[in-house]
Amino acid sequence: MTIPTPAPPTFDARPLVEPVPPGAAHAFVQELKRTGRLPSGSAAAVVFIVFGIVVLLVFGSISLTLITAVLGAMAAAASGTGEAGAAGILAAFLPLLFIGAIVTVLVVVGVRMRRSREERLYRLDRFARANAMSYVPRFDDPGLPGMIFSLGSSRNATDLVRGERPRFVEFGNYAYTTGSGKNRTTHNWGYVAVKLDVPLPNIVLDATSNNSLFGSNLPAAFDKDQRLSLEGDFDRYFDLYCPAGYETDALYLFTPDIMARFIDHAAALDVEIVDDWLFLYSRRQFSTLDPATWAWLFSVVGALLDKFAQWARWRDDRLATQGSVQDAVAAGTPQAAAAGIPSVTPAAQAVPFVAPLESLRPPPGVAPPGRRLRQRVPWPAIIVIAVFALFWILSQAGVFGALVGGLFGG
Structure with missing residues (x-):
C-alpha cells in the first residue's frame, strides 16, 4: 500500500486583507503583553503622546492668543451696543472649547493608531499560521552575523515571520540608529534570513539595480581586489565579492543554474552569505500587510531553496x-x-x-581567511559629502558673497 505524500501548503494571503472580528485584535495584543511576547510600552505610543503635547502647547497657545485678541476686539466694539456681556462670556469659554476640540482630535487619532497597530499584529500572526509559520512581534538586538546587524545602536527586528521547514527561514524588518542629537539617523531594512546546511565563505552579491549616485547602498564597502567576475550576464545584475583565494570556491557555489535563479528572482535584492546563513536585504519593509510583497518574497525563497542542497557538499580544503x-x-x-x-x-x-x-574530506567549516571579506573606507562618497559640507559652511559664512562682491563690486 502506497501512502500518499501530503501536498505542500499553498500560499494563503487572506488573513492580510479579510475583515478582523470585533475585539479580536485587541484581545490578541493583550495576550501578547500578558505572555511577555510584546513590551507593554510602545515606542509609537510614546512618540504620539510627545507629538500631542507639542501640538497642544505650540499650536494651541498660538491659536488661543489669536482668538483672545479677536474676542477682546469684539468685546471692545460691543461695549457700546449692550452686547458686551455676551461677548465677554464668549471670550471666556471659546478658548476652553478650542482646547477641548484639540484634545478630542488627538484622542481619536490615538485610538485609531492603536487599533491599526493591533490589527497589524493580529493579521501578521494569522498570516503566519495560515502558511505553517510563526510570528514574533519584536526581537531586540537579534545578533545575526549579517553586515547590517552589528551597526549602530537601538537595534531591533520587528514583525518576524518564521518558518522551520524545509529549513529555517525568517522574514523581518530591522532598524538601527547612528549618530546622536540632531545627527541621529534611523536606518530601516527589510531582510530574509535562511539557515544553510554548512558554513560557507563570506560572499556578497551587491545588486546593481539599487545602487545610488555614490555607489552601493550597502552599509559596507569591500576591497576591489575581492571582486570576482562571473560568466554570462551575471555581472550586469550583481557585483560579486569573495575573499581572496576563494575564487574557485565561489565558482563551485555559483553554478550557471544557481546564477540564473538569482538573476530571475533576486536581482532587486542584495545578498550576503556569511557563516551558515544567507541574507537577502532591501531598504524597504518586507514584513507588511501587502499580499503582493509576500507573494514576491515567497517566490524568491522558493526558487532558491531547492538549490541550497548543492552547497551542503562544499568543503574548505584548507581545513584538511x-x-x-x-x-x-x-x-x-x-x-x-x-x-x-x-x-x-x-x-x-x-x-x-x-x-x-x-x-x-575536510570537516564542515571555513578557514579564517574566508570567513569575512576585507572592508574598505568608501572614500569617494566621503569626499563628495565633505565638499558639499564645506560649500554649505562657506556659503553660511558669507565667503561667496564677499568674493562675488570683490570681483564685481569695483
Missing part, C-alpha cells in the same frame, strides 16, 4: 589535516602490520563497517 588522512590509511602501512594491525585489502574495503572515503 594531514594527521586525519594518515590515520585513516595507517592500517595499510608496514608500521601498522608490525604493530599487529591487519592491513586493509581491497576486498576488505567493501565490507559495510569500513569508513568510506567521505571521512577523508
Whole structure:
C-alpha cells in the first residue's frame, strides 16, 4: 500500500486583507503583553503622546492668543451696543472649547493608531499560521552575523515571520540608529534570513539595480581586489565579492543554474552569505500587510531553496589535516602490520563497517581567511559629502558673497 505524500501548503494571503472580528485584535495584543511576547510600552505610543503635547502647547497657545485678541476686539466694539456681556462670556469659554476640540482630535487619532497597530499584529500572526509559520512581534538586538546587524545602536527586528521547514527561514524588518542629537539617523531594512546546511565563505552579491549616485547602498564597502567576475550576464545584475583565494570556491557555489535563479528572482535584492546563513536585504519593509510583497518574497525563497542542497557538499580544503588522512590509511602501512594491525585489502574495503572515503574530506567549516571579506573606507562618497559640507559652511559664512562682491563690486 502506497501512502500518499501530503501536498505542500499553498500560499494563503487572506488573513492580510479579510475583515478582523470585533475585539479580536485587541484581545490578541493583550495576550501578547500578558505572555511577555510584546513590551507593554510602545515606542509609537510614546512618540504620539510627545507629538500631542507639542501640538497642544505650540499650536494651541498660538491659536488661543489669536482668538483672545479677536474676542477682546469684539468685546471692545460691543461695549457700546449692550452686547458686551455676551461677548465677554464668549471670550471666556471659546478658548476652553478650542482646547477641548484639540484634545478630542488627538484622542481619536490615538485610538485609531492603536487599533491599526493591533490589527497589524493580529493579521501578521494569522498570516503566519495560515502558511505553517510563526510570528514574533519584536526581537531586540537579534545578533545575526549579517553586515547590517552589528551597526549602530537601538537595534531591533520587528514583525518576524518564521518558518522551520524545509529549513529555517525568517522574514523581518530591522532598524538601527547612528549618530546622536540632531545627527541621529534611523536606518530601516527589510531582510530574509535562511539557515544553510554548512558554513560557507563570506560572499556578497551587491545588486546593481539599487545602487545610488555614490555607489552601493550597502552599509559596507569591500576591497576591489575581492571582486570576482562571473560568466554570462551575471555581472550586469550583481557585483560579486569573495575573499581572496576563494575564487574557485565561489565558482563551485555559483553554478550557471544557481546564477540564473538569482538573476530571475533576486536581482532587486542584495545578498550576503556569511557563516551558515544567507541574507537577502532591501531598504524597504518586507514584513507588511501587502499580499503582493509576500507573494514576491515567497517566490524568491522558493526558487532558491531547492538549490541550497548543492552547497551542503562544499568543503574548505584548507581545513584538511594531514594527521586525519594518515590515520585513516595507517592500517595499510608496514608500521601498522608490525604493530599487529591487519592491513586493509581491497576486498576488505567493501565490507559495510569500513569508513568510506567521505571521512577523508575536510570537516564542515571555513578557514579564517574566508570567513569575512576585507572592508574598505568608501572614500569617494566621503569626499563628495565633505565638499558639499564645506560649500554649505562657506556659503553660511558669507565667503561667496564677499568674493562675488570683490570681483564685481569695483
